[in-house]
Each structure stands twice: as structure tokens, then as C-alpha cells.
Amino acid sequence: MLKKTFIFILFTFSVLTVWAQKANIRGVVTDTVEKRKLENSAILLIRSSDSAMVKTTRADRNGKFELKNLSAGDYKILISYPKMADYIRNLRISDTSNIVLGDVNMELKSKVLKEVVIQATKSAVRMKGDTLVFQADSFAVRANANVQELLKRLPGIEVDKSGTIKAQGKMVKTVLVDGDEFFGDDPLLATKYLKANAVEEIQVYDKKSKSADLTGIDDGIKNKTINIKLKDNAKNGYLATIDLNTNVSDLGDYGGMAGIFKNKLKAAIYGNYSNLNNESKINNSMRKLKGEEYDLIEVGDDGSSIMYVSGDDDEDYIAASGGLPNNFGIGAYYADKFSKDKMGLKLNFKSFDNNNVNLTTTNSQELLPNETKFFSSGRTANNANVAGESVKGTFNYNTDAKSILKISFGASRNRNENTAVGGNETRGDNGIFISQNKQENTGNGHSDIFNGNINWSRKFEKKGRTISIDLQPESQNSNSTENSTNRTVYFNASGDSIRVENTDLRKKNTGKQNSIGMRVNYTDRLTKRWTFETGYSFKTISSGSNRLVFDNIASNPKKIDSLSNDFKFINFSNVGKMIWQYSYENFSISSGLEATQTNFELKDLDKQTDFERSYLNLSPRTNLLYKINNSNTLAVNYNGYMQQPSIDQLQPVRQINTPLYQIIGNSALRPSFTNSFGLSYNSFQFNSDQYISAYFNYGFTNNAIVSTELVDDFNKRISSFINANGNNSISGNLSYSKGFSKSHLRFGIDVGFNRSNTIAIINATQNKAANTQYNLRGSLNYYTQQIEFSYIPSASVMTGKSSIGEINDGRSLTHNHEISGTVQLPFNAEFNTSFSLSFRPANASFGQDLNTAIWNSYLSAKLLKSEALEIKLSVTDILNQKIGYNRFVGGNVTSEDTFSYIPRYVLIGLNWNLSGNFIKKTTER
Structure with missing residues (x-):
């Protein structure tokens, strides 16, 4: 069909x-x-x-x-x-x-x-290989316009109010300047702060993955990229911004940044503070400043599940649904090239201190196989803080015209504190209490992390012959303490208390992990049409985890041996792969297999026991690409991969925070194998500014590792894991977008669906859950130099079914309408208003409509001849209808949650943007 x-x-x-x-x-x-x-x-x-x-x-x-x-x-x-x-x-x-x-x-x-x-004269638009090139001076923009405004004038490119860029229907994740990162590759920085009259060309292309770029073997990974080519007399410059927003009482969003770029030199410093729900614009802009990315040598379950691990680019992020934030950060960035671009250095430093206070409530209903229903409610007050410092860097050295040496490293020290006080209760069908639980947890910890990569790669004289060698050392150390008190009360059928359990535990955790990995990849073009790639990797990991649990109820804290443990983990993995690619004119197909052989040993030093396991993972893959012409492509792919059970699933480290929940491992678990198939089609007619895309995905898992639960009459749960068949998923999407340059209009429509089927065991009864979602989304955009308007309607229908029974009909509907308009007024003033209308009609599970209308607006004026200074008055949630609320309907479970949020507020803002390109004054276009 x-x-x-x-x-x-x-x-x-x-x-x-x-x-x-x-x-x-x-x-x-x-x-x-x-x-x-x-x-x-x-x-x-x-x-x-x-x-x-x-x-x-x-x-x-x-x-x-x-x-x-x-x-x-x-x-x-x-x-x-x-x-x-x-x-x-x-x-x-x-x-x-x-x-x-x-x-x-x-x-x-x-x-x-x-x-x-x-x-x-030069052509306004032309193709250069697979790159679409726009001549900047051929597209009229106002005086002092930035690159964002220039991009809006180019056919096939969209820029929304937040600065997000789409080219040929795809999200642009990377913006380069003269082929290099511009203070990182964040699209916001280059497009907002560079002036349009400094640009010679805008180049749009699909950037290949680092592996595909080196080997020439298509791995199906491509990122839409924009390269801004500057005019010769605009290669040097500076930029600075100060962004101050306050409600003159308790809310504020402040940030500042200053940077300089001169030929290959780029340097910047920044700082920000915000206690609003939205991240500081400065922090968001600078988040991606980092050293060179590299591919980790991964070997599956490396034992990290038994210890605290952190240290990625978002280590300063608190994953919270809602809450009242208080975030602070400073940082610096430096990048330069030396010795006629043979050497390059990038350094990034960041320090942060982020806090989030959140009050959440939960109400849920669950149906069990014997038609028993539990009604649970809970309330938690949480205060979380993460802080730390990190430094990342990359050194590049082109040893000769064909070889390059890259040394990348990252080091961070993170600290965290958390306090959570709450309780929950469960009632039966008759409304009588079954159990009550009150709990308080306080804890703190810190971790030191180092990771690095040394890469040497070479392209030989023979076309298609390459070699790449990686060496990756890693080290992690963590310490934490936690105090946990819990009181659980159990009730009989009459609602009378029959048993009370009290726990007061103090926990001390230490962990360390050291690893070394190595990878060698070799490719060769055997004939004009056949290319071959082979590779070998190994990784060895040594880690330890020590957990001491003490009972604080006694007059003298006593170690609880059944909850304490001292583990040592040793892992050694070998990975081999072989890939073949055949190419003929506009057609290419690559197929291969990756095999991972792993041995690990888990030693319980307290109990003098060992748990050993050896397994083989197979991951086949096939990618087919047919380039019908320059504007139409068809791709088919297949991936298969094995997933081994984790250590927690095989032999869990026993942890008790509440008597109502326990986990028991299953040493008989077998690995699962997932088959994933994909089909995609893309068509972009840049002469008529028309884009069509479609994809279809299907996957299923054999021997899936699924949960099994035993739930007693008090809603006490004992969880474990088994292998089962029946997990699968299917999804599809069709998108169409069309632009009308003369009318300054663009419209689009997206139709999509996804369905997932999962297996679980509840009280020895198999539960087959099927969740289906249908989505419809449209968009209409109008743009001139004086007016911008956008309307984005969307609708979603979700259904949830369960084989053990359903709560009501498991169906819900939502539809949303995003409306935004901006008008340029006299005296360099600008007025914007936006509406976010959300409609969640009543359904069989929730008898009340949940509709909101969030109305935001601002009035701003640009001052000075350069328009560098802007004052702004903004109001968020004018109608004061924002709510911290979510609800879910799915088969045998329904739930609703509330969380803290910031209601209506008014901000006075001052923004100063200073940038210079050291170019001669040009005539306005």
C-alpha cells in the first residue's frame, strides 16, 4: 500500500x-x-x-x-x-x-x-557537486540584517522564531563558517551574530559521518549542514552580547558572552544565571562548545550499571519534569590552527551550579489479572542540586598530506545533593486503605571522570584505501552517602492497621573503574565498484563497587551484611567486523557483520563467590541507497543486534529503600535478538521549492528480556526478568512541504503513526500491551520584511489495550494549535504575539476537559544607528492558564501527575549585541 x-x-x-x-x-x-x-x-x-x-x-x-x-x-x-x-x-x-x-x-x-x-556576475543559485550554493548578494535583506534573516530569504530553508533551521525539510544541526566550527557548531551563534553583508555564499549539503567520510563506505548517517562562506575582507571580527531580563523582584534571566575570531583563531568567554523555566539563551548557545567528538569503543554491558557514571556534555542538566530552577554557569572556549593549518587546538572549560525544587503528586489506577484494582496516590517534595567543572580539548596534527593525528580528552568533577520527602498510599476497590508509606531520603556524592582518545588515520595514494587506529583510556571514581528512613503500614480488609515496618538506613557507596580500548579499521577499494572494510577492537575493564549499609535504629549503627556488598568486576571483549560495499552509478549497497565476544567475571569479595559469563553478540547490517537523481533518493536498511542481560538482571545488587518493592535476578536469562527494517524516500525539487519525504520502520525481538511481577494483596511487588517473544513495533510517516517565493508562503503537512506491542508477566499471567498513536500536523508560514506569521495545528489519537483487561476504553485525543505573528513597527520597534492552544477532551478515564490557552507577547525597540541595543517588555502566560499537569491512558494503567511551575510573569529586558567584521562599508542591498 x-x-x-x-x-x-x-x-x-x-x-x-x-x-x-x-x-x-x-x-x-x-x-x-x-x-x-x-x-x-x-x-x-x-x-x-x-x-x-x-x-x-x-x-x-x-x-x-x-x-x-x-x-x-x-x-x-x-x-x-x-x-x-x-x-x-x-x-x-x-x-x-x-x-x-x-x-x-x-x-x-x-x-x-x-x-x-x-x-x-554570478548565478544566484547553483549546484556544485552535491552542494547547493546560494550567492548571498543576490537576495535582498534590510540593512544590518544578520545571517538568520538572509537564510529566511533562501528557497528551501526555514528559520523559526527560536532560531531552529530546516533545509530541504531536514533539521540543520551544524553550521560552519568557512568550513570550520564557529565557537562550536551550534547554529544559533553563527546565524544570529554574523551580519549578512559579510557573507559571500551559503552552502547547503549532507555531511557524512566521520567513519563514512574517511572510508567512503556509506553507513546511512548524514547530517544536514550549512557552511557560511565569508567575503575575503570579513575573515576577522569580534562579537559580544549582554542579555538582561528581570521582573524587578524574584525572577531573572541574565547572560553575557564575548568572543573574537581572527583567521583560524576563535576565543570566547561566557556566563549566565537564570531562575526561569527556560534555559538562559547564552547557556543554550554555548552548550555545544566542546572538543572533537569521537566514537566510543562500546562492548555492551561493561559493568557500569553497578556504579555511578556521568561526564557527558549534559552533565549540568537536571532531568526533571517541571520544577523551579536556579542555574548558574561560566565558561571559556579557545580554538586555533598553527603551522599553515597543520596543527589545531580546541579547549573548552565549563563550571556550573544548578538547582531544581519540585513538588509532585501522582494518582494512578491499575488493573490486575484477577480483576483486582489498586488506586494509588503519592506526593513528593524534591530538592536536587548538581555542580561541577569540566574541561575538554582536542589537538590535531596533520603529519603529512595524507595522515592526521587527533588527541581528544575530557575531565570533569561533579557533585550532587538531593533531598526527597514524600509518601504514597494504596486503596482497594472499596476505598479502604491497603498500605501506606512515608519516606525521606537525603544524599550527596561526587565523581571524578577522565576519558580520552588518540586517533591516527591515513588515506593512501590508492583511492579508497584507508587505515584508522584508536586508543581510548577511561577512568571513573565516585563516592556517595545516603540516609533513608521509611515507615510502611499494612491494613486488613476492614481498614485496621495490622503491621508496621520501620527502617532507618545509612549507606556509603564507593566505586572505581578503569578501562583501555583499542580499535583498528582498514578499508580498500578492490575494484571500481567494490570496497571492503574490516576492523578489530578490544576493550578491557576493571571496576569495583563497595556498598556499606548500616542500621541507624539501634543505639549503635550496625552493618547489615545482607544489604552490604563488595564487588569486583573484570571484563574483556573482542570485536571484529567485516563490511562490503558495491557501488554502480547512482546505486550503492553495503552489507556486513560485527561480532563481539565477551568474557566477564563478577566477584563478591564479601561472600567469596564468583559469577562468570561468556557470550557472543552478532550484529548484521545492510544499507541500500538509490539516488534516482540529484533531488530524489530511496534508501532501505536492515540492522540486527543482540542484547545481553545486564548484571542487575542476572544477579542484582540487592537494594531496599521501601519494603514494598524488591528485585530478584535470573541467572538463566538468554540474550535477545532484535531485527530492524527501514525504508525511506526523499525528494526535494529546489526549482519549485517542494519537499516530500516518507519512511516506514518495522522491528521485532526474539527472546526479549521482559519483566515479571508478583503483586500481593498489599500492593507489595517482587520483580524479576524472563525471556519471551512478542515484542515488536511499527511506524511510518509522510511529509510534504511547498514554498511559494513570490507569495512569501510555505505550507506543509505531516501524517504519521506508530504502534508498539510489549509482553510482561503479572502474577503468572501474560499481559500483551498494545499502544497505538496516530499523528497529523500541518504548518503555514508567511514572511516579508515587515510581517511574519505562522500557524501550526496538530492532532494525536492514542489507544492502549491490554490482554488482561482494560480500564475503560484506553483511548485519548489531543489537538494543539500554535499561532505566532511578528510585525515591524516604526522607529525600529517590533511586536510579537503567540498563542499555544491545547485541547485534551474528556475521555472514559478522565471525565473533565483539559484545555489551556497560553498567550505570550512582547514589544521591543532597537536603538542606536547599528540597532545593537534592544529594549524589550514581555509577558508570559497573559491569561494565567499554564498548569503543571500530565495524564496518561494505556490499557490496564491510567495515571495523572502534577508538578511545580512558574505562573504568569512580566519581564523587562535589555539586550546589547555588538559585532564587527572589519569590512568596508557597503551599499545596502
């Missing part, structure tokens, strides 16, 4: 195009000197009135090309080929024109330069 839909859509658009256009252009591209036919020459037809690209194609192996079904009008035809000067010619076409250009003779650029023949 999906295939038929694709064919129907393509056929419909093809037919419409044929009906609307009639004229044709034909020709042959030839080298003037050697008289050879120039295969794959890029041919572009550009409308003279607005410089918009109308049609493009490439010459075949005989140099021939043809542009069909063209509307009447005045055009320019541009033909380009590497090392050749561009051929440009003006054409006037009628509805019945049949223009034969004959031989188009291309001149070498070197010859053209020697003859001092200069082409005065």
Missing part, C-alpha cells in the same frame, strides 16, 4: 508538470581544448526576473542534456564543470520554443584568467 502511495504521488506531480510546461532546451557540453564530452556537467535554468532556480539537470556520458516542459519567459542558463569557467547565456522562451544550443564549448578557468576575461 505504501509503495502504491509513493508511485501515485510521483505520477500525479509528473503529470501536472507536463500539462503546465511545453518548451524544451537541448545541447552538448564539450571541452574546447580536448574536444571531449563533459559528463555530469551541471546545467541550471534561472528566471531572470527574480533569480530563482527553475530547473536543473546533468549532462549524460555523451555530454548531452535536455530541459523539458518550460514555461514562457526570460531566463539565464548556467553550465558549470570542475576547473572550467561557468557558461552563462540569456534566453527568451515562448510556449512552443525548441531551442537547440548545439555544442557548448567550455573554457579552462586558467585560460580565461590569463586572457583577463572576467565574468562580472
Whole structure:
């Protein structure tokens, strides 16, 4: 059905195009000197009135090309080929024109330069290989406009109010300046602070993964990337920003940053403080400043599940649903290249102190196989703090024209404190108490982390032959203490208390882990069409975990041997892989297998027992890519992977915070194997600014590791794990987007669905849960220099079914409407208003509608001739309808949660942006 839909859509658009256009252009591209036919020459037809690209194609192996079904009008035809000067010619076409250009003779650029023949104008849009190039000066923007405003004028590129960029329907995650990171690769920095009149070209392309870029073997990983090419006299500059927002009482969002870039040198310092729900804009901008990324050598379960692990780029992030934040951070960034770009250094330092206070409540209903229902409610007050410092860096050294040495490292020291006070209670069908629980936990800890990677890679003279070697040392140490008090009361059928359990525990945890890994990859192009890749990795891990638990109820704290433990973990893994790739013209297929052999030993030093295990993981993969033409691609992929049970699932470290929940391991667990299939289609017609994409995914797991629970009459749970079949998922999506440059309009529509089937065991009864979601989303955007408007409606229908029974019908509906508009007013003023309308109608589980209308607005004015100073008055949640509330309906479980939030507030803001490109004053475009 999906295939038929694709064919129907393509056929419909093809037919419409044929009906609307009639004229044709034909020709042959030839080298003037050697008289050879120039295969794959890029041919572009550009409308003279607005410089918009109308049609493009490439010459075949005989140099021939043809542009069909063209509307009447005045055009320019541009033909380009590497090392050749561009051929440009003006054409006037009628509805019945049949223009034969004959031989188009291309001149070498070197010859053209020697003859001092200069082409005065450049095409507004052109293809350069697989890169789409926009000539910046061909698109009019206001004086002092930044790069964001320039991007909004380019066909096929969208920029929303938060600065998020989409190109050809895909999210742009990386923005480079002259091919290098600009204070990291965050799109916000370069596009917000660089001026449009400093830009020569905007280049849009799909950036390959580091592995694919080195080996040439497609792994299916591509990131949409924009490269901003600066004019020659704008290579040096500076930028600074101060952003101050306050309600003149208790709320504030403050940040500042200063940076300088000079040729290859980039340096910046920044700081921020915020106690609003939104992150500081400065902190968000600078979050991605880091050393060079590298691929970790991963070997599956490495034992880290038994100890505290942290240290990624988001170590300063508190994962909380809602809450009242108080965040502070400072940092610095430095990057430069030396010795004629043979050497490069990047350094990033960050210090942070983030706090979150949150009051949450939960109400849930659960149906058991014997039709018993439990009604549970809980309330928790939580105060969490994370703080620390980190430094990351990368040193690059191009040892020769074909080899590069990269040394990357990261080190951090993190501290955390947490206090949680709460309780929960469970009632039966008759409303009588079954159990009550009150608990208080306080704890603190710290960790020291180091990780590094030394990589040497080389591309040989023979095309396609490469070698890459990695060495990765890692070290982690952690310490924590925790005090936990708990009081649990049990009731009989009459609601009378029959038993009380009190615990008062003090826990001390220490952990350490050291590992070393090595990886060697080799690729070779065996023939014109066949490429081969092989690799070997190993990793050895040695770690220890010591947990001491004391009973504080006694007059003298006494160690509890049954809860204390001292583990040592040793792991050694070998990984081998082999991949073949076949390429022919626009078609490529790669297929291979990765095998991981692991031995690990878990020693309980207290009980003098050992737990050993050896296993083999197999991960096959196949990727197929068919590039129908420059604008249409079809991809098919398959991945299979094994998942071993974790140590916690095999032999869990017994932990008790509440008597109502325990875990028991299952040493007989077998590994699971997941099969994942994917199909995707993408089409972008940049001449008509039209984008179509579709994907379909399906996966299933054999011997899935699933949970099994025994729930008694007091809602006390004993959890374990078994292997079972029946877990699978299916999802699909179809997207269409169309832009109308003359009308300044763009609209789009997305239709999607996903369904998951999972297996669990409850009281020895198998529960098959099926959750399905259908999504529909539209978008309409209008943009001029004076007005911006966007409307994004969306709807979602969710159903949940359970084989052991359902609470009501398990169905829910939501629909949302995002409306935003911005108007440019006299005296450099700007007014924005936005509405976020959310509708959650009543359903069988929740009898009340849950509708909110969040209305935000601001009025700002830019001062000074450079418009560098901005004052702003903003109001968030004008109608004061924001609520901290979520609800869920799914099969045999329903739940609703509340959390802390910041209600309506008014901010007065002052923003000062200073940037200079050291360029001569240019005429406004």
C-alpha cells in the first residue's frame, strides 16, 4: 500500500508538470581544448526576473542534456564543470520554443584568467557537486540584517522564531563558517551574530559521518549542514552580547558572552544565571562548545550499571519534569590552527551550579489479572542540586598530506545533593486503605571522570584505501552517602492497621573503574565498484563497587551484611567486523557483520563467590541507497543486534529503600535478538521549492528480556526478568512541504503513526500491551520584511489495550494549535504575539476537559544607528492558564501527575549585541 502511495504521488506531480510546461532546451557540453564530452556537467535554468532556480539537470556520458516542459519567459542558463569557467547565456522562451544550443564549448578557468576575461556576475543559485550554493548578494535583506534573516530569504530553508533551521525539510544541526566550527557548531551563534553583508555564499549539503567520510563506505548517517562562506575582507571580527531580563523582584534571566575570531583563531568567554523555566539563551548557545567528538569503543554491558557514571556534555542538566530552577554557569572556549593549518587546538572549560525544587503528586489506577484494582496516590517534595567543572580539548596534527593525528580528552568533577520527602498510599476497590508509606531520603556524592582518545588515520595514494587506529583510556571514581528512613503500614480488609515496618538506613557507596580500548579499521577499494572494510577492537575493564549499609535504629549503627556488598568486576571483549560495499552509478549497497565476544567475571569479595559469563553478540547490517537523481533518493536498511542481560538482571545488587518493592535476578536469562527494517524516500525539487519525504520502520525481538511481577494483596511487588517473544513495533510517516517565493508562503503537512506491542508477566499471567498513536500536523508560514506569521495545528489519537483487561476504553485525543505573528513597527520597534492552544477532551478515564490557552507577547525597540541595543517588555502566560499537569491512558494503567511551575510573569529586558567584521562599508542591498 505504501509503495502504491509513493508511485501515485510521483505520477500525479509528473503529470501536472507536463500539462503546465511545453518548451524544451537541448545541447552538448564539450571541452574546447580536448574536444571531449563533459559528463555530469551541471546545467541550471534561472528566471531572470527574480533569480530563482527553475530547473536543473546533468549532462549524460555523451555530454548531452535536455530541459523539458518550460514555461514562457526570460531566463539565464548556467553550465558549470570542475576547473572550467561557468557558461552563462540569456534566453527568451515562448510556449512552443525548441531551442537547440548545439555544442557548448567550455573554457579552462586558467585560460580565461590569463586572457583577463572576467565574468562580472554570478548565478544566484547553483549546484556544485552535491552542494547547493546560494550567492548571498543576490537576495535582498534590510540593512544590518544578520545571517538568520538572509537564510529566511533562501528557497528551501526555514528559520523559526527560536532560531531552529530546516533545509530541504531536514533539521540543520551544524553550521560552519568557512568550513570550520564557529565557537562550536551550534547554529544559533553563527546565524544570529554574523551580519549578512559579510557573507559571500551559503552552502547547503549532507555531511557524512566521520567513519563514512574517511572510508567512503556509506553507513546511512548524514547530517544536514550549512557552511557560511565569508567575503575575503570579513575573515576577522569580534562579537559580544549582554542579555538582561528581570521582573524587578524574584525572577531573572541574565547572560553575557564575548568572543573574537581572527583567521583560524576563535576565543570566547561566557556566563549566565537564570531562575526561569527556560534555559538562559547564552547557556543554550554555548552548550555545544566542546572538543572533537569521537566514537566510543562500546562492548555492551561493561559493568557500569553497578556504579555511578556521568561526564557527558549534559552533565549540568537536571532531568526533571517541571520544577523551579536556579542555574548558574561560566565558561571559556579557545580554538586555533598553527603551522599553515597543520596543527589545531580546541579547549573548552565549563563550571556550573544548578538547582531544581519540585513538588509532585501522582494518582494512578491499575488493573490486575484477577480483576483486582489498586488506586494509588503519592506526593513528593524534591530538592536536587548538581555542580561541577569540566574541561575538554582536542589537538590535531596533520603529519603529512595524507595522515592526521587527533588527541581528544575530557575531565570533569561533579557533585550532587538531593533531598526527597514524600509518601504514597494504596486503596482497594472499596476505598479502604491497603498500605501506606512515608519516606525521606537525603544524599550527596561526587565523581571524578577522565576519558580520552588518540586517533591516527591515513588515506593512501590508492583511492579508497584507508587505515584508522584508536586508543581510548577511561577512568571513573565516585563516592556517595545516603540516609533513608521509611515507615510502611499494612491494613486488613476492614481498614485496621495490622503491621508496621520501620527502617532507618545509612549507606556509603564507593566505586572505581578503569578501562583501555583499542580499535583498528582498514578499508580498500578492490575494484571500481567494490570496497571492503574490516576492523578489530578490544576493550578491557576493571571496576569495583563497595556498598556499606548500616542500621541507624539501634543505639549503635550496625552493618547489615545482607544489604552490604563488595564487588569486583573484570571484563574483556573482542570485536571484529567485516563490511562490503558495491557501488554502480547512482546505486550503492553495503552489507556486513560485527561480532563481539565477551568474557566477564563478577566477584563478591564479601561472600567469596564468583559469577562468570561468556557470550557472543552478532550484529548484521545492510544499507541500500538509490539516488534516482540529484533531488530524489530511496534508501532501505536492515540492522540486527543482540542484547545481553545486564548484571542487575542476572544477579542484582540487592537494594531496599521501601519494603514494598524488591528485585530478584535470573541467572538463566538468554540474550535477545532484535531485527530492524527501514525504508525511506526523499525528494526535494529546489526549482519549485517542494519537499516530500516518507519512511516506514518495522522491528521485532526474539527472546526479549521482559519483566515479571508478583503483586500481593498489599500492593507489595517482587520483580524479576524472563525471556519471551512478542515484542515488536511499527511506524511510518509522510511529509510534504511547498514554498511559494513570490507569495512569501510555505505550507506543509505531516501524517504519521506508530504502534508498539510489549509482553510482561503479572502474577503468572501474560499481559500483551498494545499502544497505538496516530499523528497529523500541518504548518503555514508567511514572511516579508515587515510581517511574519505562522500557524501550526496538530492532532494525536492514542489507544492502549491490554490482554488482561482494560480500564475503560484506553483511548485519548489531543489537538494543539500554535499561532505566532511578528510585525515591524516604526522607529525600529517590533511586536510579537503567540498563542499555544491545547485541547485534551474528556475521555472514559478522565471525565473533565483539559484545555489551556497560553498567550505570550512582547514589544521591543532597537536603538542606536547599528540597532545593537534592544529594549524589550514581555509577558508570559497573559491569561494565567499554564498548569503543571500530565495524564496518561494505556490499557490496564491510567495515571495523572502534577508538578511545580512558574505562573504568569512580566519581564523587562535589555539586550546589547555588538559585532564587527572589519569590512568596508557597503551599499545596502
